[in-house]
Amino acid sequence: MRAKLKPLDQQVVVVTGASSGIGLAAARAFAKAGAAVVLVARNEEALREACAEIEAAGGRAHVVTADVGSPEDMARVTRAAVARFGGFDTWVNDAGVGIYGDSLEVSLEDHQRLFQTNYFGVVHGSLEAARHLKERPGGGVIINIGSILGDMPSPLMGPYVASKHAVKGFTDTLRIDLQRQGAPVQVSLIKPASIGTPFPDHAKNYMETAARVPPPVYAPEVVADAILHAATHPVRALTVGGAGRQLVATYHAAPRFADRLFGAAIPRLSIRKEPKPADDSLHSPSQDGEARTDAYGSRPFSLYTQAHKQPGVVVGLALLGLAAAFAWRNREAIRDGAGPLMRQGVERLPWTRRTGTPGGLQTTLH
Template identity: 45%
Template sequence: MARHRGKLKLKPLREQVIVITGATSGIGLSTARAAAARGARLLLAARNGDALKDVCHDLRNRGADVAYCVTDVGDADHVRRLAEQAVERFGGFDTWVNNAGVSIFGDVTRVPLEDQRKLFDTNYWGVVHGSLTAVEHLRNRPAGGTVINVGSVLGDLAIPTQGAYSASKHAVRGFTNALRMELMEQKAPIAVTHIKPSAIDTPYKDHARNYTGHPVRNPAPIYATPLVAQAILYAAEHPVREMTVGGGGVLQTLAWSAWPHAMERALARFTPRMSTDRSGRKVVHSDNLHEAGQDLRERSYYPKVRETSLFSTVQMRPLATVGVAALAMAGVGAAYHLGRKRKRPTTLNAA
C-alpha cells in the first residue's frame, strides 16, 4: 500500500459528487435536498426503491443531477455495488455520507437478540462497509475526499429504553476514531468526520421498533433536521474531526463525564417517562428495522422544535466566533478601564 497518493483538497459543493445512504427520510433526505440546492451531484441510497425514485424525480425537477441505487448497507456487496455505480455514473465521488440508521425502543434485557443484531447490521456494519469502500476509492484520488459518519450524542452516553441504539453509536464512534488515526498514519488524503446529532425532529420515533407498549418520542430538547444537514455539508467542504449538533446534547455529555453516577441515577429515573409520548397518538406498529420504511418525511414537527443552534453555528464559523469573542473581551476590558478612570478622585490644586 502506498503511504501517500495526494494532498487533501476538498472541493466546493457545486463541484462535488456526494453519496448519501439512508436518503429517503430524516437527516438523509434533508441533506440530499440541501446538497442539491447547492449544486452537488448526488447518488442516493436506501432500501426502498420507490421512495428513491420519488426523491430523485423531485430533485431532478429542481435541476439537480441525481441518481439512485437500492442498497441495504448491512450487506457489503450492496455497498460495493453502490460505489461502482458512483464510478459508472459520475466517474467517482468526493464525499461519502454514512447516514442510514434504525432504532429500537425497549429494555435491552427484553429486546430479542435477532433485532439487536439487525440494528447493528445497519447502524454499525453499515458504517464499516461504507467507510472501507469509500476509503478504497478516495485514497486513489489526487485530491482525496471525505468520509462522514453520522453517529449520535448517544455514542458518548447511554440512555435506558434506547440501549441497543446507544451501543451501536458507541461502536460507530470507536470505529470512526480508529479509522481516522490509521489514515493519518498512512498519510492518506482523506478526512474522516463524526457528526453527533442531539435529539432531532425526524420520523425516527415512528420508524423505530417499539417494545415499550406505549407511544414513544425523543426526550427534549429537539432540534430541527436541517441543522444536521448543514453540519454534514460543512464537513464536506472543511476537514473537521467531529461536530455535535445541538447544545442540549453537549450539556448532557459534559454532565455525564463530570458526574457519571448522578447522571445514571437521573437518566434511569426520568428517561422512560420523558420518552413516552403523551399527546394521545396511538402506538405505531410498523417500523423499518427489518424492512424498508414507507414514508418520505424529512421532519416529524415535534412541538417547540429548536430551529437554530448557537453551538452548531459556532463550530461552523470558528474564525468569526474567535473574532467576536476577542471583540467582546476587548469591550469588557475597555469598559473596565473606563470605569476605573471615572472612579479616580479629582485632585484640587491649593489656592
Template identity: 45%
Template sequence: MAWIRLKPLSQQTIVITGASSGIGLATARAAARAGAAVFLIARNEEALAHIVEELRHRGARADYAVADVGKLEELEAAAKKAEEAFGGFDSWVNDAGTSVFGALEKLPLEDHRRLFETNYWGVVHGSTIAARALRRRGGAIINVGSVLSDRAMMLQGAYSATKHAVRAFTDALRMELEREGAPISVTLIKPSGIETPFQEHAKNLLGTPGVRIPPPAYDPRLVARAILHACAHRKREIVVGFGGHAISLMGNLFPRATDRVLEAVGFSAQTTQKRPKPARADNLHEPREDGTEKSLMRPVAPLRRTSLFLEAQLHPALTATVLAGLGALAAGALAARGQRRMPAPRRLAQRWH
C-alpha cells in the same frame, strides 16, 4: 500527514446512505441546492425514485440505488452504480440508521444483531468502500453518530452501543488513514435529539402507544448543514445541538449523578401516548413509509431551528474574535464604571482640609 484538499460543494458528487428520510433526505436536498450531484442509497425504492424525480425537477444532478447497508455486496453494487453515473464521488455520508426502544433483557437477540448490522456494519461497509475509492483522488468520509456515542441512554441501550462503536471505528479509521498519508478527511457528526421519522421508524418494545426523542428537538436541516460543512472542510467532530451535548458533558463530569437523573426521567422522556401511523412504524427489518424530513407525529416541544453552539464549531476563528471583542467591551465598561465611582482628586483634597 497528507495534504487534504476538499472541493467546494458545487464541484462535488456526494453519496448519502439512509437518504430516503430524515437527516439523509435533508442533506440530499441541501447538497442539491448547493450545486452538488447527489447519489442516494436506501432500502425504499419507491421513496428514492420520488426524491430523485423531485431533485431533477429542480435542476439537480441526482441518481439512486436500492441497498441494505448491512449487506456489503449490496452496498458495493450501489457504489459501482454511483461510479458509473457520475464518474466517482468526492464525499461519502454514512447516515443510515434505526433504533429499538426497550429494556436490554427484553430485546430479542435477532433485533439486537439487526440494529448493529445497520447502524454499525453499515458504517463499516460504507467507510471501507469509500476509503478504497478516495485514496486515489481524496475526499471526505462523514459518519453520523450521536450524542449517545458519548453517553448511553436507558431503554436505548442497544442503539447507544451501536453509536459508541461508530465513534470508536471512526477514530481508529481516521488515525490509520492519517498514518499512511491518505488524502481523506474523516468526520464524526454527533446529533442531539433531532425531529425526524426516527421516533416513528423505531421498534417499540416498551408497551406504550409510541416512543419519542427526549426534548429539546432540533431541525434535521441543522445536521445537514454540519454534514455538508464536513464535506468541504476538514473537521474531526461536530456536535449538533447543545441540549444533548450538555447531557454528555454532565455524564463525563458527574457520571453517577447523571445515572440517577436519567433513571428518574428516562422512561417518561422517551414515551408518548401518540401512536405512529401503522405504515411508518418499525422499519428495523423491512423498509417502511419514507419520504419526509420530519416526523409526522406532532413535536413534543418547540422545534429548534438554530444553534449558536453549532455555528461556533463551524466558524471557530470568527467565534473567538467575537468573544474577544465582547470581552474587551465588558472590560472597558467595568473600567469606566469604576472610574465613575472613584471620587475626583479635588474633592478628595477638600475632604482632607
C-alpha cells in the same frame, strides 16, 4: 496528505439512508447546493420520489437500492457512482435504525440486526469510500453520522447507544489509520442531539405507546447544514444542538448524578400518548419519504453548532468572556482608577492641548 475539498457544485456525494430523515434532508441540501447526489437506501419507491423531486428542481441525482448491512451492496454503490458520475468526492454514512425498550427485553436477533445496520453499515460504507477516495485525485471526505449517545448513555435505547459508541470508536480509529497511510481522506463525525425526524416511528418499539425524542428538538435541516459544512471544511467532529452538548458535559462531569437524572427524566420524555405504529424499519423498509415528523415541532437553528462552524467566532466569544471575567474580578480597582485613567486618556487625545486655565485642559478641534 490533506484532502483537497471541492466546492459543493463540483462534488459528487453518496448519501446512505437517503429515503427519510437526516439522509433525505442532506440529499436535498447537497442537490440544492449544486452537487450530484447518489441516493442510497432499501426503499426504492421513496428513493425514486426523492430523485424526481431533486431533478424537477434542476438537480442531479441517481438511485441505488441497497442495504448498508451488505458489503456487496456497498461495492455496487461505488460501481454505480463511477458509471453515472465518474466517482464520488464525499460519502455520507447516515443509514440507521432504532430500538426503544428495556435492555433486558430486546431480543438478540433485534440487537444484532441493529448493529448490522448502524455499526457494520458505517464500516462497510467507510471502507468502500476509503478505497475509492485514496485513489481519487485530491481525495475526499467520509462523513459518519454518530450521535450524542456515542458520548453518553440513555435508558430505553441500549443497543442504539452501544452502536453509536462503536461508530465513534471506529471513526476515530479509521481517521488515524488513514493519516498514517498518508491518504488524502478527511474523516468527520457529526453527532446530532434530538432531531425531529420520523426515526422514533420507524424504530422497533417494545413500549406500550408511541416513542419520541426528548426535547429540545432540532430540525433535520440543521444537521444537513452541518454535514455540508464538513464536506467543504476541515471538521473532525461536530455536535448538532447545544442542549445535547450540555447533556454530554453533565454526564462526564458528574456521571453518578447523571445516571439518576437520565434514568428518572428520559423515559418520561421519550413517550407520546398515542398508539405506536404497526410496523418498523428494523428488518425491512417501512413508510419513508419524509425528512421531518409532524408529531411535534423542532428548532430550525442551533446557535452552538453555528458558532462551532466558525472557530473565529468561538475564539472571539472566549476572549470576550475572559475580558468580562477579568473586569468583574477587578471591578473595584477599575472603578477606583477610572478617574485618573480617564483623565490620562483624554490628555493623550490628538485634539486636546494643555492650557494655563484652572482646569488644565482645553479641547480644540484641529
